[in-house]
Amino acid sequence: MSYRYLGNKTRLADWILGVVTSVLAPRASIADPMCGTAAMSKAFARAGYSVTAADALTFPVIHARTRLLAESPPAFAIFGSYDAALAWMRSVAPEPGYFHREFSAEGRPMNGREPRLYFSGHNAAHIDAIRNGIRTLGSAGDLTRIEHSVLLHHLILSTNAVANITGTYGYFRSELSAAALRPLSFEPLEFEPTPGRHVVRQGDVEKIGSELNTDAVYLDPPYTKRQYAGNYHILETLAREDEPEAVGDGGLRPWKEQASEFCYKRSAGHAFRDTLKRLRATHVFISYSEDGQVSESELDSILSDFGKVTMYQLPLARFRSNNRVKDGRVLERLYHVERF
Numbered sequence: 001m002s003y004r005y006l007g008n009k010t011r012l013a014d015w016i017l018g019v020v021t022s023v024l025a026p027r028a029s030i031a032d033p034m035c036g037t038a039a040m041s042k043a044f045a046r047a048g049y050s051v052t053a054a055d056a057l058t059f060p061v062i063h064a065r066t067r068l069l070a071e072s073p074p075a076f077a078i079f080g081s082y083d084a085a086l087a088w089m090r091s092v093a094p095e096p097g098y099f100h101r102e103f104s105a106e107g108r109p110m111n112g113r114e115p116r117l118y119f120s121g122h123n124a125a126h127i128d129a130i131r132n133g134i135r136t137l138g139s140a141g142d143l144t145r146i147e148h149s150v151l152l153h154h155l156i157l158s159t160n161a162v163a164n165i166t167g168t169y170g171y172f173r174s175e176l177s178a179a180a181l182r183p184l185s186f187e188p189l190e191f192e193p194t195p196g197r198h199v200v201r202q203g204d205v206e207k208i209g210s211e212l213n214t215d216a217v218y219l220d221p222p223y224t225k226r227q228y229a230g231n232y233h234i235l236e237t238l239a240r241e242d243e244p245e246a247v248g249d250g251g252l253r254p255w256k257e258q259a260s261e262f263c264y265k266r267s268a269g270h271a272f273r274d275t276l277k278r279l280r281a282t283h284v285f286i287s288y289s290e291d292g293q294v295s296e297s298e299l300d301s302i303l304s305d306f307g308k309v310t311m312y313q314l315p316l317a318r319f320r321s322n323n324r325v326k327d328g329r330v331l332e333r334l335y336h337v338e339r340f
């Protein structure tokens with residue numbers, strides 16, 4: 001699954017898994033409470049662990065439900081089959097609505113701002129038609145929970161592939177790119193059963209941390225000031241199936257209530273401490289970058305209060321320059337805390 005998402009660990013999954021499996025017994029349980037694309041949740045499940053996946057935002061929960069809980073193509077009784085459900089997504093007639101108005105090159109945003117070029121007019125109207133269809137089927141009770149998630153998962157992936165952005169949805173490009181002019185595409189997923197028992201939920205890790213009854217927890221918090229709720233507002237709107245006010249030039253949904261404490265220099269250290277206090281697992285693994293809001297020495301001092309700390313690091317090529325370039329490489333760190 002190619003997915004532009006800040007901190008997506010797909011490229012690092014084997015390395016992280018290597019460390020986790022060297023410590024954690026086979027068939028143990030592990031939580032991934034900041035699961036994002038659910039790349040690590042899936043990797044843990046494939047390795048034989050029972051996984052609890054969660055995130056503060058809604059679209060990661062949709063991904064986790066699809067990637068962890070759908071182990072074979074859902075029946076989709078209303079369409080006749082999974083393939084027929086995909087055929088419907090491909091062929092439904094475009095129907096200009098909220099996405100077309102607020103987020104397309106042909107739109108006229110409600111607040112009177114210039115058209116927002118996140119999508120071509122055609123793609124936005126196609127997205128609107130699919131959203132309407134899923135909402136109608138959902139409210140008529142024609143979809144199981146997993147089927148509902150699988151449709152939204154597809155819609156998010158296909159929307160992401162044609163979004164006219166440079167990386168996140170913080171803003172759009174000034175001209176429609178070649179990728180944005182391609183039609184939405186819906187390729188079948190590869191479903192695969194995994195041996196563990198998996199659970200998916202939603203909530204801030206600071207709140208649900210104490211309810212995670214797993215042998216291990218893998219934390220992958222944001223490490224820059226970029227808030228996921230704002231930078232991925234369009235994916236959140238797809239997952240929530242709502243039509244929020246689109247604010248300002250960029251059309252962001254109001255996101256401040258979903259702001260993460262891990263993104264602010266003043267509160268990130270406290271968020272780590274607060275989270276670790278709540279976790280009950282014997283093993284906590286934490287991904288963090290050397291560029292993080294919390295410095296290496298501060299993080300080391302926080303983690304050492306909770307257990308024996310081992311740090312692993314991997315030099316990674318940088319994708320973009322920023323204020324702390326070191327030979328074009330950044331050190332990705334994985335901490336293992338074995339609780340006292």
Ligand SMILES: C[S@@+](CC[C@H](N)C(=O)[O-])C[C@H]1O[C@@H](n2cnc3c(N)ncnc32)[C@H](O)[C@@H]1O
Pocket residue numbers: 005006007008009010033034035036037038039040054055056057060203204205206220221222223228229260261262
């Ligand atoms: C670095 S990303 C995780 C990437 C993920 N491991 C992957 O491979 O796609 C950080 C995630 O943490 C979530 N997040 C931020 N603050 C959170 C909090 N306080 N509680 C739970 N999730 C949070 C964000 O929504 C985002 O999905």
